Amino acid sequence: MEASFDGAKLREVRKDRGKTQAMLAVKMGTSIRHVRALETGEKTNPSACLLCKVAVALDVPMETFMRIQPEEGDELV
Known part of the structure; x- marks a missing residue:
């Protein structure tokens, strides 16, 4: 099984919660640029901490x- 970060889902949830990129950046302690990079797929492998x-x-x-x-051979539990 492979797991990958989905930036589009981040954008969807952020908008559903009524938050701007700036608001999210402040709450996360990061920059708007970083939030934007996550949402657009420029950054695709964020740390578990992030x-x-x-x-x-x-x-x-x-x-x-x-x-x-x-993946092939994975059993669903």
Whole structure:
């Protein structure tokens, strides 16, 4: 199974929560540029620490932003 970060999902959740990129950046302790890079796919491999900050800032589970892709031979539990 492969998991990858989904920046489009981050943007969707942020907008659903009524937050701007600037508001999210402040809550995460980062820059608007960094938030934008995550949302547009320029940054595709954020650290677990950063994902945790995003999740806390938007009040959602960390896995909200992950795209899970099964690989051949994976068993679904």
